Amino acid sequence: MTPSLMSGPVITIHLKKIEDNTRAIVDFCGEYDIDVIGVSKVTCGMPSVAKAMITGGVKGIGESRIENINRLRMSGINHPITLLRIPPLSGVDEIVNSVDISLNSELSVIKELSRTADKKGKIHGVILMLDLGDLREGIWPDDLLQIATETVGLPGVKLSGLGTNLTCYGGVLPSVKNMQVLVDHAHRIEDSLNIKLDILSGGNSSSLELVRQRKMPKEINQLRIGEAIMLGRETAYGKRWSGTSFDAFTLEAELIEIKTKPSIPIGETGMDAFGGKPVIEDKGEMVRGILNIGREDVDVGGLSLIDNSLSIIGASSDHLLVNITEADTKPQLGNKMGFTLNYGALLAGMTSAYVLKNSLLSSTSTIKNKIAMVGSSPVFNTPEIKSGLKSLGVEVTGPFTSTPENIEQSFKTGTVPFIAGPQRVTLSGMTAMKNVLGQSGLIILDSHASLMVSESAEADRKILSTALGLIDDKMNMSSDFSPENIVIIGLQEAEKEESDLIRRLNLTVFTMEEIDLLGIREVTRRALRTACSGTHGFYLSFCQDVGDNNSEGLTARELHLALELISKSEQMRAIDVSGCLKEGQIDYTPLIHFVESAFGRRILG
Numbered sequence: 001m002t003p004s005l006m007s008g009p010v011i012t013i014h015l016k017k018i019e020d021n022t023r024a025i026v027d028f029c030g031e032y033d034i035d036v037i038g039v040s041k042v043t044c045g046m047p048s049v050a051k052a053m054i055t056g057g058v059k060g061i062g063e064s065r066i067e068n069i070n071r072l073r074m075s076g077i078n079h080p081i082t083l084l085r086i087p088p089l090s091g092v093d094e095i096v097n098s099v100d101i102s103l104n105s106e107l108s109v110i111k112e113l114s115r116t117a118d119k120k121g122k123i124h125g126v127i128l129m130l131d132l133g134d135l136r137e138g139i140w141p142d143d144l145l146q147i148a149t150e151t152v153g154l155p156g157v158k159l160s161g162l163g164t165n166l167t168c169y170g171g172v173l174p175s176v177k178n179m180q181v182l183v184d185h186a187h188r189i190e191d192s193l194n195i196k197l198d199i200l201s202g203g204n205s206s207s208l209e210l211v212r213q214r215k216m217p218k219e220i221n222q223l224r225i226g227e228a229i230m231l232g233r234e235t236a237y238g239k240r241w242s243g244t245s246f247d248a249f250t251l252e253a254e255l256i257e258i259k260t261k262p263s264i265p266i267g268e269t270g271m272d273a274f275g276g277k278p279v280i281e282d283k284g285e286m287v288r289g290i291l292n293i294g295r296e297d298v299d300v301g302g303l304s305l306i307d308n309s310l311s312i313i314g315a316s317s318d319h320l321l322v323n324i325t326e327a328d329t330k331p332q333l334g335n336k337m338g339f340t341l342n343y344g345a346l347l348a349g350m351t352s353a354y355v356l357k358n359s360l361l362s363s364t365s366t367i368k369n370k371i372a373m374v375g376s377s378p379v380f381n382t383p384e385i386k387s388g389l390k391s392l393g394v395e396v397t398g399p400f401t402s403t404p405e406n407i408e409q410s411f412k413t414g415t416v417p418f419i420a421g422p423q424r425v426t427l428s429g430m431t432a433m434k435n436v437l438g439q440s441g442l443i444i445l446d447s448h449a450s451l452m453v454s455e456s457a458e459a460d461r462k463i464l465s466t467a468l469g470l471i472d473d474k475m476n477m478s479s480d481f482s483p484e485n486i487v488i489i490g491l492q493e494a495e496k497e498e499s500d501l502i503r504r505l506n507l508t509v510f511t512m513e514e515i516d517l518l519g520i521r522e523v524t525r526r527a528l529r530t531a532c533s534g535t536h537g538f539y540l541s542f543c544q545d546v547g548d549n550n551s552e553g554l555t556a557r558e559l560h561l562a563l564e565l566i567s568k569s570e571q572m573r574a575i576d577v578s579g580c581l582k583e584g585q586i587d588y589t590p591l592i593h594f595v596e597s598a599f600g601r602r603i604l605g
């Protein structure tokens with residue numbers, strides 16, 4: 001299901017705050033020689049969040065689910081990943097492929113990991129989990145030495161260390177005593193087996209306070225931290241962690257009703273929609289607002305209104321009732337209200353298909369009205385191109401030859417390269433963009449997907465597959481052009497290998513059928529959301545044959561509307577029509593008009 005972008009609730013992820021929170025915790029732990037594994041599971045392995053944690057200095061990423069790990073790997077994250085949940089026997093093959101280290105407690109699983117890794121010529125790291133009383137996962141201390149001994153004797157696996165997890169099921173707090181038990185077991189294993197354990201993983205966000213009190217044994221050299229990074233809170237006592245923000249994630253929903261009503265229901269009362277017996281205090285008449293969010297979207301009990309002149313009254317599946325009687329500024333219908341979230345609400349919101357997720361970089365500047373013509377297309381020789389763009393207030397320079405340096409120079413000076421020519425240079429354009437800007441989106445307006453991988457396919461049909469490293473890993477740009485920020489609009493045909501890849505990579509594709517159904521305006525809005533989420537803007541690759549094509553494609557009007565919306569977004573960093581001009585084309589007027597639309601030309605001025 002794709003949430004409607006017009007109206008549904010949105011979680012905004014402030015990536016800079018996540019990066020800063022991470023840095024605060026990494027620096028703090030660093031003082032005690034403790035490495036931090038950044039745990040991304042509450043975001044379902046969102047690549048932009050993992051990247052922010054990596055920039056913030058974590059040693060690796062911790063994830064509990066293989067689907068999330070695959071998601072991270074597809075976005076070019078090559079850092080070590082630790083699997084936090086005990087591997088299922090049935091998933092060993094996939095785990096050995098994409099995970100470096102897993103937390104383990106079952107010898108039969110370790111044996112299977114060993115067999116599989118050995119067959120693939122890999123070494124899989126094993127951390128043995130010890131149950132210190134919280135009664136979730138872990139080996140009972142009496143059995144530890146024997147399992148460690150057997151693990152050390154197996155090929156394809158390496159006993160990387162010991163770990164424990166507390167304050168999850170049983171609420172047992174980390175203490176000097178239970179941490180020392182972990183250290184003693186490590187020493188016993190090292191002495192009896194004559195090995196050195198690399199990692200002693202002393203828990204999660206609930207272990208930070210013990211470190212702060214300088215009570216953590218010095219042998220503990222790793223913590224696996226999720227909540228403290230995401231929500232700025234340690235979890236032993238639930239206190240704010242100094243130097244971190246608690247609002248890296250915010251949620252917004254829209255007011256769909258405002259009425260003055262009594263606070264006490266009228267009539268005989270039975271059960272509410274969830275089988276509870278409502279207990280409601282009489283506060284007299286109040287101004288009540290209804291927001292378009294409910295228990296089907298999040299864990300409502302975990303939401304806090306950012307504006308504290310408002311308060312939550314209650315919620316059902318689809319409605320959240322808010323008391324706005326005392327509001328500092330009177331809200332209007334259609335206004336958005338903001339919330340911060342606790343861990344449970346964040347988890348529910350991030351996994352909900354009804355809630356849109358939008359990650360934001362702190363430094364997204366809008367583009368300046370400057371174009372550099374790049375390439376050797378006859379279109380650059382037409383008088384209309386310069387006069388048309390100039391009349392829109394756009395400064396035009398060039399043409400320049402399409403060298404990587406020229407294209408990079410353009411990005412460096414905040415100028416939009418307009419790349420045209422007989423040869424397709426999209427890969428050079430994308431390379432220049434990611435080299436200068438980093439995280440980037442890609443919008444492809446084309447009837448083809450250019451996702452072929454077979455050797456026999458023409459180079460022009462392999463642009464996207466090459467950029468995603470599916471042909472040659474050396475060309476892989478997926479760590480900057482994540483598949484999650486790539487959109488194809490106007491697809492008319494795809495080979496089987498292409499449609500398989502679209503599905504596997506979870507690319508956002510709008511076929512002509514979907515455009516007919518949703519309308520080009522909604523499609524373009526969704527495309528922009530996808531391409532702009534957590535990026536410094538997007539690269540537009542535009543092929544004229546997305547248009548009419550014997551009435552199979554977009555109409556000229558639809559194309560203009562799409563490009564006008566693209567212009568309004570102010571996030572288009574490059575426009576590329578290289579290799580896409582129609583054969584024998586002599587009249588460049590339609591193309592020039594399309595480019596003008598992408599720079600703000602309106603039909604009625």
Ligand SMILES: *Cc1c(COP(=O)(O)O)cnc(C)c1O
Pocket residue numbers: 039041064084085103165203204205206224225226227228235
């Ligand atoms: C979720 C999880 C963590 C991270 O916990 P936080 O409280 O979010 O820091 C660490 N270790 C394991 C095994 C986990 O499952």
